[in-house]
Amino acid sequence: MKITLGTVTHPGGSRVNKTGSWRTASKPRFNHQACVACDVCALVCPEGCIFGTGQNTYYANEDYCKGCGICAEVCPVHDIEMIPEAGEDG
Amino acid sequence: MVKVEERDKFNDHLLASGHTACPGCGQSLAARLVLRAAGRNVMVVNSTGCLEVFSSKYPESAWEVPWIHSLFENTSAVAAGIEAALKITGQLDRVRVIAQGGDGSTADIGLGAISGMLERGHDVLYICYDNEAYMNTGIQRSGSTPYYARTTTSPPGKVSRGNWRPKKDVPQIALAHGIPYVAVASVGYPMDLDRKVRKALSIRGPKYVQIHVPCPLGWGTAPERTIDFARLAVLTGLYPLYEVENGELRALKIPKKVPVEEYLKEQVRFRHLFGKEDRKKEIAEIQGIADQNIEKFGLIVK
Ligand SMILES: Cc1ncc(C[n+]2csc(CCOP(=O)(O)OP(=O)(O)O)c2C)c(N)n1
Numbered sequence: 001m002k003i004t005l006g007t008v009t010h011p012g013g014s015r016v017n018k019t020g021s022w023r024t025a026s027k028p029r030f031n032h033q034a035c036v037a038c039d040v041c042a043l044v045c046p047e048g049c050i051f052g053t054g055q056n057t058y059y060a061n062e063d064y065c066k067g068c069g070i071c072a073e074v075c076p077v078h079d080i081e082m083i084p085e086a087g088e089d090g
Numbered sequence: 091m092v093k094v095e096e097r098d099k100f101n102d103h104l105l106a107s108g109h110t111a112c113p114g115c116g117q118s119l120a121a122r123l124v125l126r127a128a129g130r131n132v133m134v135v136n137s138t139g140c141l142e143v144f145s146s147k148y149p150e151s152a153w154e155v156p157w158i159h160s161l162f163e164n165t166s167a168v169a170a171g172i173e174a175a176l177k178i179t180g181q182l183d184r185v186r187v188i189a190q191g192g193d194g195s196t197a198d199i200g201l202g203a204i205s206g207m208l209e210r211g212h213d214v215l216y217i218c219y220d221n222e223a224y225m226n227t228g229i230q231r232s233g234s235t236p237y238y239a240r241t242t243t244s245p246p247g248k249v250s251r252g253n254w255r256p257k258k259d260v261p262q263i264a265l266a267h268g269i270p271y272v273a274v275a276s277v278g279y280p281m282d283l284d285r286k287v288r289k290a291l292s293i294r295g296p297k298y299v300q301i302h303v304p305c306p307l308g309w310g311t312a313p314e315r316t317i318d319f320a321r322l323a324v325l326t327g328l329y330p331l332y333e334v335e336n337g338e339l340r341a342l343k344i345p346k347k348v349p350v351e352e353y354l355k356e357q358v359r360f361r362h363l364f365g366k367e368d369r370k371k372e373i374a375e376i377q378g379i380a381d382q383n384i385e386k387f388g389l390i391v392k
């Protein structure tokens with residue numbers, strides 16, 4: 001076995017970890033009704049997995065969303081809701 | 091190479107998704123915001139701790155910038171060496187150096203190396219992510235743990251009321267080195283944090299920025315309330331946000347004083363202070379710390 005000094009790896013390789021599988025209870029639903037494109041949900045998402053380009057376009061990439069719920073908590077117009085993981089109908 | 095999905099083409103985060111921090115982790119958010127402010131032309135040295143562990147699960151890295159981890163205690167020494175090498179090769183104009191670590195690394199174990207780096211005048215920005223305990227090893231108290239907080243090494247019980255020592259004031263220790271910029275920020279105020287990191291990186295010489303980062307697991311708080319608790323810490327006066335640039339102090343004003351109970355009562359680490367009559371004294375003492383901060387930093391406009 002070749003032993004190297006330390007470990008060197010390529011940038012951003014963590015993207016292979018689909019941390020969305022961590023969600024146990026709920027996930028965010030972006031209602032796209034009252035969004036003012038303030039971008040706060042995207043700014044404060046600890047996973048950096050919320051994106052949008054204007055009013056009512058925001059979404060969370062469910063491959064990475066861990067369901068923490070911060071986005072729904074901070075949305076100033078309450079346009080994001082946490083819904084059961086299994087979807088609307090439970 | 092990992093393929094970036096088409097629909098996430100706006101994903102230019104320098105701390106990538108797929109890191110393994112707990113849901114609602116304040117530190118992972120703060121680290122992403124720091125890099126957002128710093129941009130690509132940085133080299134980051136990270137001490138041992140949650141941030142290092144959750145961003146570098148072997149063999150992956152969440153970092154899109156050059157990043158190195160060596161030990162728990164020598165972060166600043168490594169950063170100082172990198173800065174010296176960049177300087178001698180004439181590259182310090184293009185690349186900025188950031189050294190970062192948790193509060194345990196900063197307030198306790200790495201403090202000597204930090205002091206040396208600040209004192210020798212290296213052009214490095216040191217960032218402390220203050221979650222107020224040694225979280226990565228299971229919530230032991232650090233020098234930065236606040237009064238009366240429960241940790242696994244300061245458990246409340248018949249005799250103990252939790253952490254028995256006041257929080258170590260590392261920003262003031264940094265200031266005592268006579269460095270050009272010291273700031274205290276919070277993940278609850280992302281734009282203030284952004285401004286302070288940009289400001290710090292625009293200044294030559296040693297800089298120290300400390301960021302308050304709630305830890306849902308260690309504090310016993312709901313993951314969705316990370317931002318709320320960060321803001322409450324500021325609004326109560328318990329975590330004053332200020333900056334000192336070349337000796338001049340500027341503090342973020344708070345609109346009106348929020349009683350410390352509002353901040354303490356929903357955190358498991360302070361739960362032992364509630365429900366029993368005889369714990370009023372401890373809460374009054376914590377209120378005393380907040381009142382002192384409000385006075386000292388002029389947090390409320392009279
Ligand atoms: C010299 C040394 N002592 C102890 C440890 C074990 N250790 C690893 S991470 C850690 C806690 C880090 O705490 P902090 O710096 O506050 O960062 P956090 O995990 O809370 O973000 C400890 C004690 C170590 N790696 N090296």
Ligand SMILES: [Mg+2]
Binds near residue numbers: 194221
């Ligand atoms: Mg810590």
